[in-house]
Amino acid sequence: xxxxxxxxxxxxxxxxxxxxxxxxxxxxxxxxxxxxxxxxxxxxxxxxxxxxxxxxxxxxxxxxxxxxxxxxxxxxxxxxxxxxxxxxxxxxxxxxxxxxxxxxxxxxxxxxxxxxxxxxxxxxxxxxxxxxxxxxxxxxxxxxxxxxxxxxxxxxxxxxxxxxxxxxxxxxxxxxxxxxxxxxxxxxxxxxxxxxxxxxxxxxxxxxxxxxxxxxxxxxxxxxxxxxxxxxxxxxxxxxxxxxxxxxxxxxxxxxxxxxxxxxxxxxxxxxxxxxxxxxxxxxxxxxxxxxxxxxxxxxxxxxxxxxxxxxxxxxxxxxxxxxxxxxxxxxxxxxxxxxxxxxxxxxxxxxxxxxxxxxxxxxxxxxxxxxxxxxxxxxxxxxxxxxxxxxxxxxxxxxxxxxxxxxxxxxxxxxxxxxxxxxx
Amino acid sequence: xxxxxxxxxxxxxxxxxxxxxxxxxxxxxxxxxxxxxxxxxxxxxxxxxxxxxxxxxxxxxxxxxxxxxxxxxxxxxxxxxxxxxxxxxxxxxxxxxxxxxxxxxxxxxxxxxxxxxxxxxxxxxxxxxxxxxxxxxxxxxxxxxxxxxxxxxxxxxx
Ligand SMILES: Cc1cc2nc3c(=O)[nH]c(=O)nc-3n(C[C@H](O)[C@H](O)[C@H](O)COP(=O)(O)O)c2cc1C
Ligand code: SF4
Ligand code: FES
Numbered sequence: 039x040x041x042x043x044x045x046x047x048x049x050x051x052x053x054x055x056x057x058x059x060x061x062x063x064x065x066x067x068x069x070x071x072x073x074x075x076x077x078x079x080x081x082x083x084x085x086x087x088x089x090x091x092x093x094x095x096x097x098x099x100x101x102x103x104x105x106x107x108x109x110x111x112x113x114x115x116x117x118x119x120x121x122x123x124x125x126x127x128x129x130x131x132x133x134x135x136x137x138x139x140x141x142x143x144x145x146x147x148x149x150x151x152x153x154x155x156x157x158x159x160x161x162x163x164x165x166x167x168x169x170x171x172x173x174x175x176x177x178x179x180x181x182x183x184x185x186x187x188x189x190x191x192x193x194x195x196x197x198x199x200x201x202x203x204x205x206x207x208x209x210x211x212x213x214x215x216x217x218x219x220x221x222x223x224x225x226x227x228x229x230x231x232x233x234x235x236x237x238x239x240x241x242x243x244x245x246x247x248x249x250x251x252x253x254x255x256x257x258x259x260x261x262x263x264x265x266x267x268x269x270x271x272x273x274x275x276x277x278x279x280x281x282x283x284x285x286x287x288x289x290x291x292x293x294x295x296x297x298x299x300x301x302x303x304x305x306x307x308x309x310x311x312x313x314x315x316x317x318x319x320x321x322x323x324x325x326x327x328x329x330x331x332x333x334x335x336x337x338x339x340x341x342x343x344x345x346x347x348x349x350x351x352x353x354x355x356x357x358x359x360x361x362x363x364x365x366x367x368x369x370x371x372x373x374x375x376x377x378x379x380x381x382x383x384x385x386x387x388x389x390x391x392x393x394x395x396x397x398x399x400x401x402x403x404x405x406x407x408x409x410x411x412x413x414x415x416x417x418x419x420x421x422x423x424x425x426x427x428x429x430x431x432x433x434x435x436x437x438x439x440x441x442x443x444x445x446x447x448x449x450x451x452x453x454x455x456x457x458x459x460x461x462x463x
Numbered sequence: 464x465x466x467x468x469x470x471x472x473x474x475x476x477x478x479x480x481x482x483x484x485x486x487x488x489x490x491x492x493x494x495x496x497x498x499x500x501x502x503x504x505x506x507x508x509x510x511x512x513x514x515x516x517x518x519x520x521x522x523x524x525x526x527x528x529x530x531x532x533x534x535x536x537x538x539x540x541x542x543x544x545x546x547x548x549x550x551x552x553x554x555x556x557x558x559x560x561x562x563x564x565x566x567x568x569x570x571x572x573x574x575x576x577x578x579x580x581x582x583x584x585x586x587x588x589x590x591x592x593x594x595x596x597x598x599x600x601x602x603x604x605x606x607x608x609x610x611x612x613x614x615x616x617x618x619x620x621x
Contacts, residue, residue: 207527224484
């Protein structure tokens with residue numbers, strides 16, 4: 039079971055409540071912050087993050103150490119630290135599980151990241167469906183403040199840092215950094231292509247670091263235990279750390295599991311999730327959320343880390359594994375995903391706004407037996423156009439469609455030739 | 464009209480932040496809770512409180528899933544129709560709900576008690592199929608559990 043692997047972020051997870059501040063401190067929480075504020079300079083924090091090869095857990099996998107270094111020494115003040123708890127990618131629920139377990143680990147991680155770039159203001163941007171987590175965070179932020187762990191002169195140092203919780207009105211695009219910065223300023227949250235980069239001119243025109251919940255949660259552990267320790271957590275030699283995998287779909291025990299990067303997909307499904315439901319066969323999965331392509335049984339034993347998935351022309355994304363069995367229709371699944379992207383397109387640019395409804399209609403016709411062979415090149419062309427959209431939303435949205443045509447063309451053709459879905463009884 | 468207590472409370476909250484407009488969604492939510500939906504009147508009040516134009520608020524109101532520019536029922540049911548819930552029998556759940564309430568998605572029951580709306584993945588895929596009732600999550604749902612939920616809401620109507 040999962041307990042045989044080192045647990046870092048969810049070690050003290052309880053079934054029905056958070057780890058309280060005193061429990062968190064007993065387990066060594068806020069030690070990293072104390073160390074840093076008394077003995078380590080800012081550069082040392084940044085160096086440890088860089089050496090630890092911590093890659094962003096929000097989907098893009100950008101190195102966290104490099105991002106903190108991009109905030110210039112002489113950049114203006116105030117500087118902002120934003121925690122991205124939007125988590126609206128279908129299949130993804132790891133941040134929710136984490137926030138209901140270890141709010142103080144996030145508070146400490148944000149405070150450390152903020153210290154490294156001299157940010158004084160922290161904001162947690164959270165989706166409306168996570169109201170219970172928002173309330174927990176507000177309460178625990180208050181407790182941390184009373185204990186001198188947040189606010190003015192943290193732990194009797196000269197470092198000040200406040201955290202506020204910002205509730206979203208709910209749209210997937212708000213998870214994208216530049217859209218999120220607009221949302222935080224009460225502006226319609228369409229994305230804004232850089233430059234300027236948020237670390238240069240972000241929230242209210244000031245330097246802003248945006249990181250995912252899970253990325254920030256790793257920081258206290260890296261600071262305390264060092265870069266080498268973090269790298270040794272992973273199974274793959276070039277990866278670093280554990281990962282919160284959230285597994286759903288046709289497995290016996292869906293859930294959020296903390297596992298070393300590099301764990302085999304087959305082990306996640308069989309050992310952690312108790313195998314496939316009803317004894318069905320594994321057919322495919324999306325390895326990292328709705329914006330990644332399918333992986334078939336050919337990759338059943340793939341090492342789940344950023345590099346291995348890149349080599350398989352896929353992405354680890356958010357680590358949201360959605361599993362399909364041999365009864366699943368991949369055309370219908372892709373139609374459902376495309377419906378999501380059609381609905382959630384922010385509408386700012388034409389390829390995305392027009393392209394997803396068009397793709398959805400073609401897939402719908404194929405699924406319902408009205409498909410024609412010429413649809414396949416039409417779909418391929420439209421997917422290519424969508425790569426020319428304004429932001430990363432659209433290329434993410436076509437990943438499943440492109441991989442459907444690449445991996446399941448036979449199944450698509452069976453729909454077209456048989457004038458209907460072969461999986462419908 | 465906005466009750467003085469709510470108005471004062473919102474003014475105080477807005478007064479505590481550096482930029483009033485960062486409070487836009489919170490204010491919209493508060494007014495929506497009060498008026499039942501984000502009506503034109505609510506929008507004018509929000510604009511006033513935030514020092515923003517009604518147009519700027521309309522730009523937000525028409526963007527977000529959980530802001531309603533039209534009246535909704537006493538209980539708003541958002542049914543997740545994204546991949547995992549769909550795989551786990553979500554479609555039958557939707558059909559049953561529509562049948563039970565005699566409305567289609569996007570409609571409100573004649574007695575004004577329920578509005579049914581689709582929503583994208585709500586982040587509870589480990590509890591699929593999942594729905595939100597008045598923003599509270601329920602799942603994994605069976606048809607029977609759903610019926611019990613609706614019964615309870617109907618009984619508590621008074
Ligand atoms: C359409 C879209 C939605 C996104 N949604 C999220 C999200 O909900 N949470 C998140 O952390 N990152 C999300 N991202 C990625 C962010 O843009 C960004 O890369 C990330 O928050 C940075 O944090 P990290 O480096 O710690 O991963 C999204 C990106 C795109 C293009
Ligand atoms: S690609 Fe889609 S989400 Fe991104 S800016 Fe264009 S319309 Fe908006
Ligand atoms: S797909 Fe329904 S909660 Fe995620």
